[in-house]
Amino acid sequence: MARLRLGEILIKQGLITEAQLQDVIECQKTEKGHLGELLLKKGLIQEEDLASALGTQLLIPYASKVSGLLVPQKDQGLEKLIPYEYAKAHLVLPLSRNINSLTCAIFNPFDLIMIDNLKKMTNCDINFVIATRSDLIKTISDFYLSGEEVNATLWGRAVERAQSSTSKEHILAEEKSETELSLDRLIARAEEAPVIKLVDLIIRQAIDERASDIHIEPFKDKIELRYRIDGELYQIPPPGKHLHQHIVSRVKILAKLDIAERRLPQDGRISAKLEDRTVDLRVSSLPTVWGEKIVMRILDRDAIRLDLSILGFDAKQLVIIRKALQSPYGLCFVTGPTGSGKSTTLYSCLTEIMSPSKNVMTAEDPVEFRLDGVNQVHIRPDIGFTFAEALRSFLRQDPDVIMVGEVRDLETAQICARAALTGHFVLSTLHTNDAPSAITRLLDVGVPSYLLTPSLNIIIAQRLGRKLCPNCKEAYEPKPEELGEVKLATDLIYRPRGCDKCSHTGYKGRIVVAEVLLVDEKIKRLIGKNATYSELRDAAREGGMATLFETGIKKVEEGVTSLDEVLGVTVI
Secondary structure, eight states, X not given: OOOOOHHHHHHHTTSSOHHHHHHHHHHTTTSOSOHHHHHHHTTSSOHHHHHHHHHHHXXXXXXXXXXXOOOOOTTSOHHHHSOHHHHHXXXXXXXXXXXXXXXXXXXXXXXXXXXXXHHHHHTSEEEEEEOOHHHHHHHHHHHHTTOSXXXXXXXXXXXXXXXXXXXXXXXXXXHHOGGGOOHHHHHHHHTSHHHHHHHHHHHHHHHHTTEEEEEEEEOSSOEEEEEEETTEEEEEOOXXXXXXXXXXXXXXXXXXXXXXXXXXXXXXXXXXXXXXXXXXXXXXXXXXXXXXEEEEEEEOGGGSOOOGGGTTOOHHHHHHHHHHHTSSSEEEEEEOSTTSSHHHHHHHHHHHHOOTTSOEEEEESSOOSOOTTOEEEXXXXXXXXXXXXXXXXXXXXXXXXXXXXXXXXXXXXXXXXXXXXXXXXXXXXXXXXXXXXXXXHHHHHTOOHHHHHHHEEEEEEEEEEEEEOXXXXXXXXXXHHHHTTOOOSOSOEEEOOOOGGGTTSXXXXXXXXXXEEEOOHHHHHHHHTTOOHXXXXXXXXXXXXOOHHHHHHHHHHTTSSOHHHHHHHOOO
């Protein structure tokens, strides 16, 4: 008997009509994708409908979380047969093993290469059941990131396994008196395999989710675990409160911090190896009333391309920046609040001008990215090695380009200006709201106008806005009350919706929203006259500078980001 085709099965089940099937078949001529994928994309069927129909077509059972069939057997070592990264990448979940026969749930039964690799990897005959993408994603996370099925939360399950060797009475005793834990016991617990695995999971999950920071925060009866993704903090199901001290101790050991010191803040660094790359984590511990809070800043060089052309500057701004970077001497400032991407822009500028013929030196606190061919120095204010001291030393090292992580005081600002006047190109950052206010800030702290006027070349003020997910953003016509005083050059703009690819946030990645002030002769004359902020801003606008808000609105009109996002990071 001939096997029914997928479309015929769906029609027979009353899920689609013949006309709908023909429309989708016609679409296949221009759109890539299998028939089932296109039916899902057009909203004609649900995930469960497709999985069930494929099961019927291929004579393979369909398993769902609701049915209770999508539950891996315990104590069979299934997670060792198929590693987590492979299971996540290929959406395959081991369910049970009987001698040399392995039953797995899969999403794509037509991926013959994956099936062949699975046989070689496990050295087993493979039996399949079909499951939906969303069920597999959830169940794979629950199974691999949790251990035994004891607690309903993601980390709670991993924690339960982590405590398998510790009696309940012992845990309760530790909860009552954490201060009685000896240093030797803390170190021993932190070095136990379950705690190591739990910390590794927290870090790996954060990297997989493209997080920039991990927050581990203790409170009276709980721990909060939060990831900062695209500038927003998201809560993650946390481990139990009784594991807090063990987690902190493990992180401190990795970061080479003093595990016995709980009264003072500490800073350290971890290098985490992840497959074929190394990710640096900057660790900060802070004593709070409920214990030590840990924040880990993830510095993933491979996840960030240091290229000015992809950061988000528009074409006109790029021309101005690159022209300024070709100058043999002068001052370049990048301004904005903490977390606005200033360091990434500075590093991208450095990569533009680096060459074997130039001696490039940086003074940073701390060094965030390590660049080949650049002499990078870590500032240590606690021993008197400040930015100003580093700059004085740099000037005796025959530099061509100097990068200073941040201008924090008059002394550093003056040395930067003098270095720029004596034939060096100097890049640095300031904390100001926009580009013109950087000039008034430098004048206010005491930098003489006669130093600033000839040395200042360009000021870049920036913010980071979240980019709309290209997979699910939707067009709409904004209402007049939503726009207020905002004027748009288009009737339709885009807003976030949310899908699996963006973790249902509607946003994926971030983009620079900037204003670029080229210090021309008119601006220089105003600096020499100690002009006010308003005078400087008006002159910059007359010279063609687009404000942060105007640049953001342009990105809204281009469909890159949403109106709400621009209004949230800029001021009209």
